[in-house]
Amino acid sequence: MWGDPNKLSRDNLQKEDINPGVQYTGVPSQDELSRCPGVPTETRVKLGRVACIECVQEIPCNPCEGLCKFGAITIGEQITNLPRLHEDKCVGCGLCVAGCPGLAITILDRSYSDTEATIDFPFEYLPLPAVGDQVDAVDRAGQVVCKGRIVRVLRPASYAGTAVICMAIPHEYIDTVRSMKRLPRRD
């Protein structure tokens, strides 16, 4: 019996050792990410909070460009262009994280402490975690990578229902962790 979604997902993942691309797997390949104009450099991530826009497929969408008050994201007239991050202008405010309909943007900060980095990611499942909770941090394929500690949960009205969660993780997982595992419902 093949009832275990996690096992299926893991199987799905193994094929992605040679991930042929996001349109086959739903997970952007290393190649797609390295070519993506929205992904910041390693140097910039070390300096402090910066947006990481993992938008690798040309779809007609441009809310992120308008949300950024610092001109750090540009798309241009042709709305199918991939968003381009101007990492020197980005202050890591996180408005784009809540506003991206694709939930494809996170804020990375490797300077958080000597051992920990933080990632701010969008989260639209209930229940929400509480500050201080230890949760399962997952990668782009939903696999648990390590434990994460919830640092902040933002959900102002302007985010229109999308919570933005700041989670601390060990430095070495900053490139792999992108979300957290859904928490069990209390009902």
Add this chain to the structure above:
Amino acid sequence: MREITTDIAVIGAGSAGLSAAYQAASAGADVLVIDENHLPGGQLFKQIHKFFGSRAHQAGTRGFQIGQELLERVQKSGARVWLDTLVYGIERDCSLGVIHDGAHYVVRAKKVIVATGAKENYMAFPGSTLPGVMGAGAAQTMVNVNRVLPGKRVVMLGSGNVGLIVSYQLMQAGADVVALVEAAPEIGGYAVHAGKLRRAGVPILVGHTITRVTGDGQVERVEIAQVDKQFNPIPGTERVLEADTVCLAVGLNPMTELVWMAGCKFCFIPAFGGHVPMHDGNMETTVPGLYVAGDVTGVEEASSAMEEGNLAGVCAAHALGLLTDEQAADKKAEINARLDALRAGLFGERRRTAKQQQLDAMQAEQGGNDHVG
């Protein structure tokens, strides 16, 4: 039998119909919108996700909020909306047979705009009639409108945006999605939607289909298998998933019954879901005075439906002399620019080509008539 006369009758109070009604009523037309459902908004009110597209299309705003704003604009514009009302027929002169509030009406309108939308395709396989097998759109209505969870463990068939978005919303409502199965070799919808599912641990199995569903009076087990290039299941690759719900997201087809009845000429465009009425750049069909807008003209998405509705509303009002040539031309140029943007890029290409094919068919049809005449 009572007779009602109006400038413009709009059939369907969804994205396209409400937009058409708003434009026409704002131009000063007497507008009657008719919908068989007891709530307006069509599919808009079950779209709880933030929309894509350009900021000009309120991208980043959740669908139901866009619906709410549109409805308020329509109410302020003075258009009348008849709900729970059935249009059962249309004559060649475009008069409508209508059942409203238990009474029979004939609605005579100078212009009719048909915006009836689309319906879900079904797929037959052994066990597909078991309770628990349903359209993805039906499941979406259950969780987002009626707040009923159809099941706890779902297998989704189809990776277009409907399959991807409804899977995500079922998880938001508290279900688990055991797997998303797609016969094509690649994911049909937007990768960012697929990415949300993957981060939540949902496997997306491309090159697979459902071969049968079994269970005692309800869905209990779903057998899936890999498919070859002709989409035939490959023997020996079967796997069985435990699930209580199967959702089918295998495309939509335009609800064209009334347009056929009116005698419109059609063309066949598979990318648009099958037979679609020919129409010109004003959204007018081969039957003078009969306009179409939204998914009934070919299955696209909500933003395009709203723009086609805007276009039909403006053009119908212009044809009645309620807008000057200049006013109409300005509005049409703005709407067409937004439609072009929506049909741009990798994903828009197919729809842009299909729409051009439909407009060309209309032009050939009209050119032919001119020649004969």
